[in-house]
Amino acid sequence: MSVIPLWASHGGAGSSGVGATTGVMLAATVVTQLNMVWLFRLLSLRQMLAVGALVLAVATPAYVLTDALAPLVAISAVRGIGFAFVVVAGVALAAELAPAGKVATAAGWYGVAAGLPNVFLMPAGVWLAQTWGFAPVFLCAAGMALLAVPLLLSLPEHGRQARRTGPRGWVDRRAFTAAGVFLVTAATLGTVATFLPVALPESPMPSIALFVLSVVMVATRLGAGALADRHGPGRLVAPSAIVCAVGAAGMAATVSDGGPALLVAAAVFGAGFGAAQNDSFVVVLRHLGPGRSGTASTIWNIAYDGGMGVGPFAVGLALTLTGYPGAFLALAVALALAAAVGYAVGGPRMGMGVRETPQL
Template sequence: MRRRTSSVSGPATGGSPLRSRSFLLLLVATFLSVGNYATLLSVVPLWAAEGGSDGTGVGATTGVMMGATVASQLCMGWLFRVLSLRNLFAIGAALMGIATPAYLMSNALGPVLAVSAVRGVGFGMVVVAGSALTADLIPARLIGKGVGLYGLSTGLPSVLCLPLGVWVAQEVGFAPVFWAMTAFTLAAVPTVLGVRGGGTPDDQPSETNTSGRLAPLAPGFVLMIGVSIGLGGLSTFLPLAIGHPLTASTALLAMSIGVNVGRLGVGAISDTIGPGRMVLPAVLSGAVGMAGIAVLAGSGPQAVAPVAAFAYGVGFGAVQNETLVVMLNRAGPKGRGLASTVWNMAYDGGAGVGAVLLGAVVALASHEAAFIVSAVLIAATAPVAWWDSRRT
């Protein structure tokens, strides 16, 4: 894709679409909903560990949620035909909010996995609808900045809530965290229902050219899988690998800040230099950061872990923005639902695979070995990043 106007369409508005009421409501609803996901990403594994789960079981808490997320995303072709995007978002947020207090019933692995699965279904609906709504509300000339702002609304909860949730759970208790996230997510329902626009996408998955529509999205899918594996491993095992709550929370905060820096930084320039140009250095930043975390989780000074976590976060955030914009452009205005679904499946599937795979490595070897495996897997996607950037 050469430097040109994106094929993604958006509504015409009198003022800047980036400041429209509907887009701002979408950003707020996204922040509230993703706050549930981000906060509990590390808290639920801690809850399961407190209940006696080993490394494999702890990893499964994230893996099952992400698996359910991907499973719900596989149903998006049907859901797009019967629900508007804003209603799909609202139902997903409601599922997440209603399920969250059920964690307090038991910290045994079975009940924790069951609740995580329900939350995963809701989360899958929220993120696919949110990405597609962004493409629907923002015109082509501003899609890079629009995706960057949407990325900020998904990334800020990690900055504010992920480290805070870990600290509160370990120092105060789990119940306040679960109840606060219930209120957060349920507040997103009336918020997103105020969005105007975002009808049913024009995707028709039953068409015979589905494989042809998926092929241009494959490189972005592979890249997102690779970097997301690291997210599943870090969010699940970093608080356990670094025993000191404050250090672990600081490292998670640094990672989250890095994600937002990466997404906003790339989003600000992709409309000018063309999307996809920064994906290779972003992948390398993610791999180097993860390798640094592996060293620090072993014999290195753990107090420096936030620096490595920040480097991983910058790379991860930049890859997110680059791949989503490229995939939306390649899918075209009638394929925004498909592109959003494929991108989110890679993100969530990678996080789930990372948690389960690295959980098995932790059980067989160590946290250090798990982070080394993650760094290698991220670095393995560098040839794809190089090849695909030459096509853009």
């Protein structure tokens, strides 16, 4: 997520092209996720994870061949397809394996597993690319994706996924409100991951800031899961978006200097994002009801990946007018507005008022 934009910039791509490497990958992810209903009928969750990991492992080494923008975008689109399989199946399986009454905590632990690579590899990838070159980063990433496949043999096998899409019917608007708020927070994270290294290409601060953001994000996601299981989900969605807005505004004020204050802003944003990430998923899962973990995972991941793609793409187009501080400030305003809408539509406890999420 943070190295490919640098590789595109190395090849001479402008800001819109740099943003497109992330935007197109996640656009392909979302398009794949929109077709998950029939994919659930063909594959089990474990099979979907294996297919996704293999696609990522096969596509990633192709980055070594060129830094020209067109092939980079095409490779990113293929990776987006594999990524869609992994993220939808992964979070749905985490929900299915959760003990009764511990879905939010299980989602938090899943977030730890998903977030630890961000903690170490998102910032380390930038440093390694700057120090050792890009090719070792791409080859190592492909190798790690390939290693995931044999690990899947230890997971329980479930039946076909048609039943997990659940019956079609009315869905509480609070599920989509929570997903919408999270989409805006994800758009900001995608922008930070894509453009912070590009904004300060010779500085170690982007790597350190991404590390701090990721550490705090994992910790708060786990804490949010425990809180939601104890007091009910939905309480943190709007407040966490406000915290993200404060962090984004802080990055707007500090990105030009690249000093230690940037790390504080990154930590604040990471705290808000981790809480929003976990609480929004549990709200969507709860409001869709029993037997629809696959659908809930699809809706939430579309918000996540759609935001991660739309943010960098839109900011890439606007950077010539706004600059990096203006872009981050605009995202802070969007986050505050999303929090206000979430509070107005869902109220302070948008996860409450519906049946308990069963053991799936």
